Amino acid sequence: MGKFGILTSGGDCPGLNAVIRGAVLKGETVYGQEFVGFLDGWRGLIEGDVMPLDRSSVRGLAREGGTILGTSRIGPYSEPRGGAENIKKVLDELGIDGVIAIGGEGTASASKRLFEDGINIVGVPKTIDNDLDATDYTFGFDTAVEIATEAIDRLRTTGNSHKRCMVLEVMGRHAGWIALYSGIAGGAHAILIPEQPESLNQICAWVTSVKNRGRSPMVVVAEGFTLPEMDQAHSTKGVDGFNRPRLGGIAEVLAPLIEERTGIETRSTVLGHIQRGGSPTGFDRVLATRLGMAVTDLVADKHWGHMVALRGTAIVRVDFGEALANHKTVPQDQYQEIRVIFG
Numbered sequence: 411m412g413k414f415g416i417l418t419s420g421g422d423c424p425g426l427n428a429v430i431r432g433a434v435l436k437g438e439t440v441y442g443q444e445f446v447g448f449l450d451g452w453r454g455l456i457e458g459d460v461m462p463l464d465r466s467s468v469r470g471l472a473r474e475g476g477t478i479l480g481t482s483r484i485g486p487y488s489e490p491r492g493g494a495e496n497i498k499k500v501l502d503e504l505g506i507d508g509v510i511a512i513g514g515e516g517t518a519s520a521s522k523r524l525f526e527d528g529i530n531i532v533g534v535p536k537t538i539d540n541d542l543d544a545t546d547y548t549f550g551f552d553t554a555v556e557i558a559t560e561a562i563d564r565l566r567t568t569g570n571s572h573k574r575c576m577v578l579e580v581m582g583r584h585a586g587w588i589a590l591y592s593g594i595a596g597g598a599h600a601i602l603i604p605e606q607p608e609s610l611n612q613i614c615a616w617v618t619s620v621k622n623r624g625r626s627p628m629v630v631v632a633e634g635f636t637l638p639e640m641d642q643a644h645s646t647k648g649v650d651g652f653n654r655p656r657l658g659g660i661a662e663v664l665a666p667l668i669e670e671r672t673g674i675e676t677r678s679t680v681l682g683h684i685q686r687g688g689s690p691t692g693f694d695r696v697l698a699t700r701l702g703m704a705v706t707d708l709v710a711d712k713h714w715g716h717m718v719a720l721r722g723t724a725i726v727r728v729d730f731g732e733a734l735a736n737h738k739t740v741p742q743d744q745y746q747e748i749r750v751i752f753g
């Protein structure tokens with residue numbers, strides 16, 4: 411029973427639509443809940459801009475990339491109409507009893523603040539970066555790894571033909587999970603992640619040893635990687651809607667440096683938003699559907715201020731504070747495990 415509004419906020423991610431479908435199907439079927447979708451993240455909530463969401467509007471959605479609701483990096487407290495007071499009024503006017511916010515760390519921080527300000531709100535974690543501590547995996551990550559792995563496979567054939575060093579840049583602002591997993595899957599000769607600065611000397615030593623064995627070096631780098639002499643991640647594209655530097659382009663910095671130092675012809679590719687687009691993998695569809703279904707239990711129990719998460723194979727409930735306590739970065743031992751065979 412009751413009427414609830416769903417929104418997707420922050421960067422999009424394959425599986426968002428599967429969450430929406432899971433929530434609507436279970437909420438309607440098991441609890442008799444009704445749903446609307448807020449358009450473009452928090453903007454739709456602030457402005458009361460909604461679309462109807464029922465069983466027929468989520469038909470076939472598990473396989474669809476993106477989000478039918480749209481997303482943005484607008485915050486719920488942004489001027490001129492943001493803030494808990496206004497949001498309460500909007501919810502009352504629309505007869506909405508609570509909000510389901512699907513998003514990453516920023517969305518969860520905003521949700522926590524709204525909950526503390528008296529809004530009935532629960533969350534579903536999403537990010538291709540897999541860097542949310544409360545959950546073992548986030549949906550979208552497996553899809554991004556799959557896409558990045560295919561990119562490595564393809565770069566390796568052209569790299570081999572021309573006997574070049576290939577550098578692939580993948581996403582990963584604070585955490586190198588996509589680089590680590592796709593790099594292992596694709597047999598990269600070096601994997602560079604934000605958690606672990608590596609010197610240019612070390613990178614070139616790996617590249618040279620690969621070349622000396624008669625192979626074409628493949629380097630995978632996360633966008634947030636820094637060389638020891640860099641004080642922040644490479645960014646030349648200004649800031650995003652929340653004033654954070656837009657990352658991207660470290661591969662283009664590294665490639666000429668590697669070429670100059672090693673004498674090996676080197677090319678760079680920035681995979682960019684391709685890894686966030688398109689259809690989710692089977693794994694991500696299952697995870698997203700289960701999280702979407704489980705969030706309707708939270709709503710039915712009025713378990714506001716919490717989000718659903720994956721622990722092992724179980725879906726559990728964690729409060730926003732716990733979910734936000736730490737970034738889940740790649741632990742040293744997991745990086746060292748693969749680093750011993752670089753080069």
Ligand SMILES: Nc1ncnc2c1ncn2[C@@H]1O[C@H](COP(=O)(O)OP(=O)(O)OP(=O)(O)O)[C@@H](O)[C@H]1O
Pocket residue numbers: 419420421422482483484485486487513514515516517518519520523536537538651652
């Ligand atoms: N502490 C906060 N208080 C209020 N609003 C916030 C807070 N943190 C983030 N927001 C708002 O929530 C929006 C969504 O956060 P953000 O852009 O970081 O996306 P996200 O949900 O973390 O997903 P992504 O993984 O793509 O970063 C931000 O753009 C910002 O407007």
Ligand SMILES: O=P(O)(O)OC[C@H]1O[C@](O)(CO)[C@@H](O)[C@@H]1O
Pocket residue numbers: 421422514537538539581582583633650657686
């Ligand atoms: O280009 P956008 O949509 O602002 O988002 C880019 C960021 O979003 C993420 O994909 C997810 O947080 C990061 O890896 C990346 O830095």
Ligand SMILES: [Mg+2]
Pocket residue numbers: 420514515516517
């Ligand atoms: Mg964020």
